Amino acid sequence: QKEVEQNSGPLSVPEGAIASLNCTYSDRGSQSFFWYRQYSGKSPELIMSIYSNGDKEDGRFTAQLNKASQYVSLLIRDSQPSDSATYLCAVQLLGVFGNEKLTFGTGTRLTIIP
Amino acid sequence: GAGVSQSPSNKVTEKGKDVELRCDPISGHTALYWYRQRLGQGLEFLIYFQGNSAPDKSGLPSDRFSAERTGESVSTLTIQRTQQEDSAVYLCASSLAVRGPLKTQYFGPGTRLLVL
Numbered sequence: 001q002k003e004v005e006q007n008s009g010p011l012s013v014p015e016g017a018i019a020s021l022n023c024t025y026s027d028r029g030s031q032s033f034f035w036y037r038q039y040s041g042k043s044p045e046l047i048m049s050i051y052s053n054g055d056k057e058d059g060r061f062t063a064q065l066n067k068a069s070q071y072v073s074l075l076i077r078d079s080q081p082s083d084s085a086t087y088l089c090a091v092q093l094l095g096v097f098g099n100e101k102l103t104f105g106t107g108t109r110l111t112i113i114p
Numbered sequence: 115g116a117g118v119s120q121s122p123s124n125k126v127t128e129k130g131k132d133v134e135l136r137c138d139p140i141s142g143h144t145a146l147y148w149y150r151q152r153l154g155q156g157l158e159f160l161i162y163f164q165g166n167s168a169p170d171k172s173g174l175p176s177d178r179f180s181a182e183r184t185g186e187s188v189s190t191l192t193i194q195r196t197q198q199e200d201s202a203v204y205l206c207a208s209s210l211a212v213r214g215p216l217k218t219q220y221f222g223p224g225t226r227l228l229v230l
């Protein structure tokens with residue numbers, strides 16, 4: 001079982017619709033959860049972070065966390081063509097020497113169709 | 115302010131040669147991470163530095179890989195006797211070392227390494 005699992009996609013969503021991206025993780029000790037957006041050939045860019053159960057909203061983005069189900073999701077409202085990218089789910093776990101490395105899923109490729 | 119910088123941005127080398135990759139973290143960020151991203155894959159953790167503490171090298175794939183960091187500044191990742199499977203984007207990230215959750219890691223632009 002992979003530590004962080006995402007549907008690789010591609011996920012195609014019409015412009016203006018809601019895009020829903022999902023992620024599950026295996027380690028119950030995981031503390032914090034991040035969504036990064038990565039355009040082709042570019043480095044990851046932080047979109048959302050969450051560590052408490054429930055929803056966290058920032059503009060068009062909402063992160064949802066359910067620790068009991070070990071599930072985190074990202075909703076993108078009013079999807080725009082510029083949202084087309086690969087979305088990486090990352091889980092943070094306190095490790096040795098205070099190492100808070102991120103463990104990443106393989107990413108979901110999202111395409112917004114004009 | 116300035117973000118994380120990395121150099122070179124691209125590196126092409128021949129199998130068996132050594133390469134050195136450089137990372138300059140955000141000023142004031144005491145935590146520094148190296149990750150590797152193979153084509154079409156997620157990021158794999160390589161090594162972690164925190165101030166003057168011993169680094170966590172648990173992610174290094176072989177003894178051909180090593181990294182150093184001078185205090186809380188620049189880090190270099192060295193790959194000796196490169197192999198074709200080392201071809202990947204090498205990403206550096208830095209973060210503040212503060213108590214509590216959500217220590218956001220900020221990524222540099224990466225070094226794209228191609229081993230021929």
